[in-house]
Amino acid sequence: MGISMRIRARAFGVGLLLLALAADVLAAVQVKGVRLWRAPDNTRLVFDLSGPVQHNLFTLTAPHRIVIDVNGAQLATRLDQLALSNTPITGVRSAQRSPDELRVVIDLSAPVTPKSFSLAPNQQYGDRLVIDLFDQGADSAPALPASSAASKPTVPVTPTQTTAPRTATALPAGKRDIVIAIDAGHGGEDPGAIGPKGQHEKNLTLAIAKELQRQINREKGFRGELVRTGDYFIPLRKRTEIARKKGADLFVSIHADAAPNRSAFGASVFALSERGATSETARWLADNENRSDLIGGVGTVSLDDKDRVLAGVLLDLSMTASLASSLDVGQKVLSNMGRITPLHKRRVEQAGFMVLKSPDIPSILVETGFISNHNESQKLASASHQQALARAITTGIKQFFQQSPPPGTYIAWLRDQGRLSSAGPREHVVSSGESLALIAQRYDVSLAALRSANNLKSDSIRIGQVLQIPATTLAAQP
Ligand SMILES: [Zn+2]
Known part of the structure; x- marks a missing residue:
């Protein structure tokens, strides 16, 4: 976005402000739309509003529900058209409790940890009310492949940090990916x-x-x-x-x-x-x-x-x-x-x-x-x-x-075994009479690896062309 857009955005912002002021005086804030996004460990609902609102959120059990009371708001959209599959939400409904209080009820198939906050207008959107519903219980982080068992020690970040599953198929220590x-x-x-x-x-x-x-x-x-x-x-x-x-x-x-x-x-x-x-x-x-x-x-x-x-x-x-x-x-x-x-x-x-x-x-x-x-x-x-x-x-x-392979990795092991043909990338300048196959043979790399290292779509090369010679992986490892 450029300068002209920024100026327009500012003008737009002033417009919204006036609109919000007018809305305050004349009518309730309109809930103009609702959008839903599913992430691996949470579901986000975003309510698009015609102005800022105050809200109050609470949780009910048996059955699990989230209730959001939005002050000074009226519903001006449908809530029954959200794609809810793969989310813990089974339905979203609403009731106008009084002319200026809207209640939204989110029906759930499982308990969630809710977080809600308001967002001010920006270049893309107006006022929004965001409801994040975090999955509970079972480790909700995406499953890690088996080979990650040998991951390097990491700095603990959150108390909920996942530990990688240890399995028999994990690479031996010192050869991690x-x-x-x-x-x-x-x-x-x-x-x-x-x-x-x-x-x-x-x-x-x-x-x-x-x-x-x-x-x-x-x-x-x-x-x-x-x-x-x-x-x-x-x-x-x-x-x-x-x-x-x-x-x-x-x-x-x-x-x-x-x-x-x-x-x-x-x-x-x-x-x-x-x-x-x-x-x-x-x-x-x-x-x-x-x-x-x-x-x-x-x-x-x-x-x-x-x-x-x-x-x-x-x-x-x-x-x-x-x-x-x-x-x-x-x-x-x-x-x-x-x-x-x-x-x-x-x-x-x-x-x-x-x-x-x-x-x-x-x-x-x-x-x-x-x-x-x-x-x-x-x-x-x-x-x-x-x-x-x-x-x-x-x-x-x-x-x-x-x-510069990190210690303990398969690539470091290859290098220590002398199986990486050279520590650094090599270059070859094509001279008259050479073919790609010939160059591959000379450097003991496969034709496919040579093609891939140079992003070649065909085997035609020209004199003076500089080719990257990939490191040789001499033998396939068990
Ligand atoms: Zn970007």
Whole structure:
């Protein structure tokens, strides 16, 4: 969103304020619509309002119900058209208890822990009342695959932290997978940037994230974990918390942004900057991405105030180490992306993205392109381009971890056994008379691996072309 939009939004805000004042005087606040989002461990109901309201929420049992009394409100929408499957909600009904008190009753099939809060208008929405219903009882966190049993020790984040299931099929200690947390930007009522044809960034990012997970899972010694698995909102800090719970070695946030200048195009990669952005674009994008919490609300986050001073000190120390890694992996991802798509900037940029503020996990944010650009938004929506982007990101991640594998991982073990042909990526400049097959043979890599490392669709190469030679995995491991 650009400057003109901001001015319009401000004018719109003033309009809403006047509208709200008028509504106060003339009539009750209208409940204009209700939206529902299901996340793995909670259900969110969002009531769209014509103005701010006071509300009161309480729980009833036998049968389980949530009752919300909304003062000064009238229902101006239907509540019976919500898609309730896969949620603990069996029905939502209402009663007008008096001209200015609306009661909404949520019928439940299981007890939930409710949280409710109001959200003020922003560029996308007006006043909202948000009801989050957290699942209770059985461990509601998504199940972890068996191999995560050997996950590295993680910093405890919440008392409800899950322990990975221990099974006989777990990899022996010292050969765990390197875990890549893949964060699809935005989601739920936060659509992210919106393209010229109404494409929502949240859908593109999820499609690319899923493809990236698929490709990472194909690499032995690596495992991709999705931070967001569907269309629901996750506050920014919660995203890094989920990554930490999954034992992430790297956090990759996927985005596709919009710019005020519709002709802006190209991909970029960001790492965290604590001291201000390296460019105006970086600053602008960081503002835009961080706005997400204003759109979706941070009502589900409980910031831990205790030990804040100590936490701050530790954070500074480990932040420095993970920032160096972030810049390194970011540059490798960027170089690989540069082979398949134009780059907006040739170097990793730094900006104060909230989602990158994990002290102990190297974190990068990938802007896959501008969906505000007509051509680029079409490309980003195509499966083949999504695959190419995922391939480039995967290659960059592999190059980084083959160079510096975390101790105790399968990749570190391979390196220690001398089975990684070289610590770093090698390059080969094609000369006259060489074929791709010949080069593959010379470096003792498979033709498929060579193709994939260079995002080649065919085997035709040209003289002077620079090829990345992937590290050799000499033998398949049991
Ligand atoms: Zn975004």
